[in-house]
Amino acid sequence: MGRIGFFFFALFLFAHVSDSLPNLTSSSSPLFPNQTLTSPNQIFEVGFFAPDNSSRNRYLGVRFKQTYPQAIVWVANRGNPVTDSAARLIVNAGGNLELQDGMRRRVWSTNVSASSPSAAIASLQDDGNLVLRDGSTGQNVWQSGDHSGDTLIAGKWLMFNASNPTAEPFRLNAWKSAADPSPGEFTASFLLQTPPQATIWRNQTTYWRSGPWDKARFTNIPDMDTDYQSSLTLLDDLDQGLVYLSLSPPRNCTYTTFVLSSSGSLELRCWDRTRGWYARWRTPKSQCENYGSCGEFGVCERNDPLVCNCLKGFVPKSEEEWRQGNWSGGCIRRTELLCGKSSVSSNGGDGFLKLSGVNVPDSSEFMRVWDDGECSRQCLNNCSCTAYSFVNGIGCLMWKGKVVDLQVLPFAGQDLYLRLASTELDDEKQQTARLIVILPTILGTLVIAALVLVLGLVMWRKRRVNTTKGGTDNSSVPSKRVTYVPKGYSEEPDESLELPMFDLESIEIATDSFNTDNLLGRGGFGPVYKGKLPDGKVVAIKRLSSSSGQGANEFKNEIMLISKLQHRNLVRLLGCCIDKLEKILVYEYMPKKSLDNYLFDSTKKAELDWPTRFNIIHGVARGLLYLHRDSCLRIIHRDLKVSNILLDEKMNPKISDFGLARIFEGTQDLASTHKVVGTLGYMSPEYLLAGMFSEKSDVFSFGVLVLEIVSGRKTTSFHYEEHHPSLLSYAWRSWEKSWGVDMADETVAESSKPSEVSRCMNVGLLCVQDHASDRPTMASVLSMLSGETSLPRPSKPTYTFQNKAPNPAIYNAQSSSSAEKWSINDLTESIIVEGR
Structure with a gap:
């Protein structure tokens, strides 16, 4: 063969081995090891691969076409590899996809009944789903998405269907190892319960669980970051017995997968061109998250190494095992319950101990009551009820018998009420009482010592002044200071x-x-x-x-x-x-005047670049935290708004105008007022409707303030807008569209950092949650703004409180002349109404 003939032969061979086929039919050529079946937009491909790129074992799988290293999302012959180069994939005479080895022996098949075998067509879709359809009817007769692997890719996945008794729940099945795709020892799925929760099993034994879904997140995973939460959504229709899991790509990710690794961890993996594949989030990350690490009635703290403790009122079941660091045996009650004798702990019955900041234990029962008081009563009146919790987004959960898989969460935990005998509760009260008796004695001694010290200093200073001045020279009098009590x-x-x-x-x-x-x-x-x-x-x-x-x-x-x-x-x-x-x-004097003087002025707002705005948000948050927690008084401002934020010469913020502030007692969580005074658009729902205020009222106002600073728009500017009836509506739609990045004021486009803008938007929306208990504290806000903690996902605001005067049929104005007070330049918009 001459050179020209060899060239054309080589060209033909290369074309044959590198073909990307659009589909397979019974009449088309088979798919060979050096060929692929490609999705329409070249996102995925089906082909043969070796997991470690060196083994003779070959598998047929679906993978991303343009990523490196390769990411396999589904494997056909997981436990049955082919070892020769003559293997092929065909659509056989029966209308099934069939993988054959070099001897034409069947290795794997779709094994379905086709109504029109000769018209069967196999193709790969852009969502990574390998589909076999009837060419005559167009209906799918088989698809890879119905058959478990170790990976979920973006899309909507039916996790289980209780209405079909024969349907098996969808399970993720981990590889045995990174080089062996055969089924390993870990599987993951959702339990058919109300509410649903995700579970990982290790050889049929529970290994990890997510906690129940509260309509926004899994309750036992506090450190799910924003990307993870915005990527996973659980859609449950329990009346129909259907549960779907929706996975969408988070920002900054070209491709996303959710993988159960061979080591038993769930990982959200992201691919971009600069970093390749990397894990954005994974769980479990510590021994404490492994199921039941501390046994029954044991509680785990997220330390390394593992540390377990018995709950109050319980002691180790085996002291010897406990000392050796074997906590799996758990704990037992120190004092038996006295259920039935009395429902009041002080009369010898049982009571509840509140455990704060913990996860939701396993094996709960959902009770269809939507009031925490009724939840408590039902548990107290049921002698088999061991504990209860009222979880936002879920409702009433109860535990009968053991409480297992309990851990202290670093943040975003729940309140669990544990049933104890009254004597156990009395012990706690007695310890508190002893402290109450001892503390005044200690404090009294300290006060007396301080008074003696101050008196001695005063006398010494007076004697020193008289000695220096001769006791008669009053020519130099300090600037006048008086102790003043207004008339x-x-x-x-x-x-x-x-x-x-x-x-x-x-x-x-x-x-x-x-x-x-x-x-x-x-x-x-x-x-x-x-x-x-x-x-x-x-x-x-x-x-x-x-x-x-x-x-x-x-x-x-x-x-x-x-x-x-x-x-x-x-x-x-x-x-x-x-x-x-x-x-x-x-x-x-604050030379830059108030923040609104710049923020809402088209000619001045350019002076507020993004670093300046970000610094202002941080500064206001620090000032509020000082008012709420760190000052000698506990103060609720009640009128936080843009016009009450003053700026110094370096654009540092200072909170002003304390005319409406209230001092809170240290033990109070909520207070009420008969006169609701504040600024429309900044007042929290519970304050505007019922006159109830707390630290969380200021948090709501802070959230509105943050959204205004980011967007450069007034909360009152949406009054006449049809598409965005409120600033909160505008912010939420921006969050759904771009995680809030597109809401940033156009004047900060060049100076802003998208990650910081999104973080501020996330925090702002968390602060304006409808229910006060769902809003973070200012301490949490500062941690989230600083990036020290992960960000929970906010819930959609109801947009009930728009910026217009209240309906006079609902609110009775105190003043007959006007219920509102609108000032020049919109610096203050105050309303006085009667709290209900």
Whole structure:
């Protein structure tokens, strides 16, 4: 054969071995080892492969076409490899796909009955599904998606169908090893229960479980990050007995798979061109997550190495095994229950111990009651009920008999109420009582010692001054400071204030007789002026309007609260003035004025680049955390909004305007008021409707604030928009479309980081959850903003609270003239209504 003849032979051979076939039929050529069957858009291909690229064993599988290393998503002959190069895939005379070895012996077949065998067509779809269909009717007679492998790819998967008794639940079946795709010892599926939960088995023994699905996430997986949560959705129709699992690609992933590895871990794997394949999320990650690590009534903490403890009221079943680190035997009750004698623990019956921040134990029973009080009553009246929990998104769960697979979660845990004998509960009360008796004695001793020390220092200083001045020289008097109790206020010592006092004349001089040229802005409680003190110091002077809603109580509130607060993200009060009807506050001057002065001004908002906005969000969060948890008082602001965030010369934020703030008692979680005062669009549902407020009310306002800062749009700007009736609606649709990235203000497009924008949007939506208990604390908010913790997935807001005046048929206004107070420049929008 000449060179030309050899060239054409080689060209023919190459074309033959590298063909990508569109489909297979009974009349087409077989699929050989050097050929592939490709999906229409070249995403997947079917072909022969060797797992370790060196073994003689060959398998027929579906894989991604354009990724490296190769990612196999389904294997036909998992336990029966072919070892020769003459193997082939055909559509046989019976209309079935059939894998044959070199001797034409059947290795694997679809094994279905086809109505039109000669018209059977095999093709690969762009979702990775290998399909065999009847060419005459167009109906699928077989598809690889109905047969378990170790991988799920993007799409909607039917996990089980209880309405069909003969249907087997879909199971993920792990490979035996990375080089052997034959079925291994791990399988994963969903249990047919209410509510559903995912489970991994190891050789028929439970190895791990996800906890029940609460309509948004699996309750026992607190560290599911945003990508994981936005990728997996469980769709259950328990009336029809159907449960679907939907997997969608998270952002920044070209391709996504959900894999049960040969080591027993579930992994969400992502592929992009720069990193290749990598695990975005995996579980279990510690021994504590392995099923029942601490046995019955044992609780596990996520430490390395594993640490187990018995629940209160329980002791190790075997002390010797427990000392040796074998906790599988679990714990037993120290005191038997006395169910039936009394339903009140103080009368000798049983009671409940609250365990916070734990996962949902195994083997719960779902009770169709939708009230936590009724859930508690049903458990207490049922002697076989060991524990109960009322889980948001699920409802009432009860446990009868043992409580197993319990662990303390790092965050996002549940409250579990454990049934104990009254004597066990009394022991806890007695310990608390002993502390109550001891603590006052200790504190009293410390207070007396402190008073003696302070008195000694005062006497020493006085003696030193008299010695220095000869006891008669008063020519140098310190700046005037008085202990001031405003007229008409309570004169109790703890409400007295120590602040610099300014007379009205000095205030008038500082503001040029309240000249409008010095006007900084107007709030619902009066105008704010720029002033200059005799020493040259520039200050902001707030003059309480005689017609404002802030009276003596609000004024007293502000000076009492701010005078005791010191934080870099809170505005500092320098002094006050009271003269006849005048009530005036003197603050540090903030040269950049309020945040809304920039955020909603088309010419100035460009000064707020993304790093500045991100810093402002962090600063406000730190200021709120200080108010809620770290200050000497526990304070709820109640009117957090953009116009109450002031900016210093470096654009650092400071929270201002404490006229509506309330001090909370340390043991209170929720309080009520008969006068709901605040700004529409920022008020939480429970506060607006029922006058109930808490720290979570401020968290809601913070969430709205974050969404405004990210988008550069007012919460009141959606009043006339049909497609987005509220800022929350706009934010949620952006979240569904792009994880919030496209909501960013166009002026920060170049300076923004998509990951930070998305994180802020996620946090903002978590903060505006409808139910207060679903919102995070400010401590959690700061951790999430800093990237220290993973982000839970927010729920869809109901958009009930839009920015318009309340219906007068629902709310009774206090003032007959107007229930609303709208200020110039929209700096304050306050409403006063009666709380229900």
